[in-house]
Amino acid sequence: MTSPSSSVQDARRALGQRLREIRKESGLTGRELARRAGWHESKTSRLEHGKTPPSGADIHTWTEICGAVDQAPDLIATARGIDGQYVEWRRMEQPGLKHAQESVLPLFERTRRFRTYQSWVIPGLLQTAAYTRAVLSTVSTLRDGPDDVEGAVAVRMDRQRILRSGNHRFAMLVEEWVLRTVIGDAEIMAGQLGHLIAAASLPSVSLGVIPLGHPRGVGWPVESFTMYDDAQVNVELVSAHLTVTQPREIDEYSRAFTELGAIAVYGAPARSLITSAINVLG
Missing domain, CATH: 1.10.260.40 (lambda repressor-like DNA-binding domains)
Incomplete structure (x- = not known):
């Protein structure tokens, strides 16, 4: 990359x-x-x-x-x-987390094919309200932003309607360690993982889980990213939000997504990994 x-x-x-x-x-x-x-x-x-x-x-x-x-x-x-291509999170979220969530609505509505790789958290479109609340509360505290978490959660939950409406398709890849990273507490995490199994059964959603310990080549991406058709890639860096629009670089992310997807498991094997993560929570 x-x-x-x-x-x-x-x-x-x-x-x-x-x-x-x-x-x-x-x-x-x-x-x-x-x-x-x-x-x-x-x-x-x-x-x-x-x-x-x-x-x-x-x-x-x-x-x-x-x-x-x-x-x-x-x-x-x-x-x-x-x-606008490289925007620090603090700058982007200065008007509030709700505003940041609302700002991407036009992009989501016009995109037909979503490809998401997540190495940090469950993809936003597949999150429960409690999980989102825990994530955004942490973000708000770390970045000392406005306290509008509840408004931001409401916007994100409303945005999930595109999973069931319109001509949208979603290919989601998550690392297995994301399933085993407790966000909030064990109850919130168990609810999130149960919801993930249900969301993966939607006709518009393809969910792949990349198992722990799978051999990898050199140069795998560590940053989470989402591809919006073949027009744009949004990359989540530690300190900033990066927008990639150059066709050459979009092709690189597309190849990386395809290669990561090839080592993921789907269907029953993916559900088995999610269920295993739930069982660990007790």
Whole structure:
């Protein structure tokens, strides 16, 4: 797998290349542009090589000096889109957990094929209210966010209606250790695992469990991710939320999902692993 932040880095380099082309078309050297802009020439180099993300003011200055003001709106929109690809959880959840849950509703509604790999928790669409409450309560405490857990739980539960409506298909892969990681307490976990068995029986859902101890090759992903059709991948990092849109990287996640799916078990063997995890809870 490529580095999780490579989409952002590649996009910044592409934007820098566009700025460089605009400068060259104007006949200016990097030094002359820097002199007219009133900044050090090293800043021009950093912007053109994607090492420093340009601000809106930087882009306005650049295009004005180069006689390409008409390109400024498109360049600024591109820069803002890159900023949105890598978003720290604290920033995303600053308006509240409920807002964060609501913000993805349009994406869920337009997606037809979901592919999810979870190495941390049960996939959100298959969670019980009690399990979700325990997860989000921990998130709220760790990130010192607004106390709107109940509202966020309600939004997530309502979102699960897409499991039973519309032309949606869900392929879910979870590591067996997710089944054995107690979230909340034993009662909450037992209820969640029982619900998981029921949810896996839905016609729209395919659930695979990757058994503990299964031999693996090199380079398996450790980050949880969800693929929305072939248009976008959302990756859950420890500190941030990453959106991948480059076709090349989406293909890499697709291959990783296929390879992980090949070592998972389904149907009765998967239910057996879930039941075993319930029995351990006593």
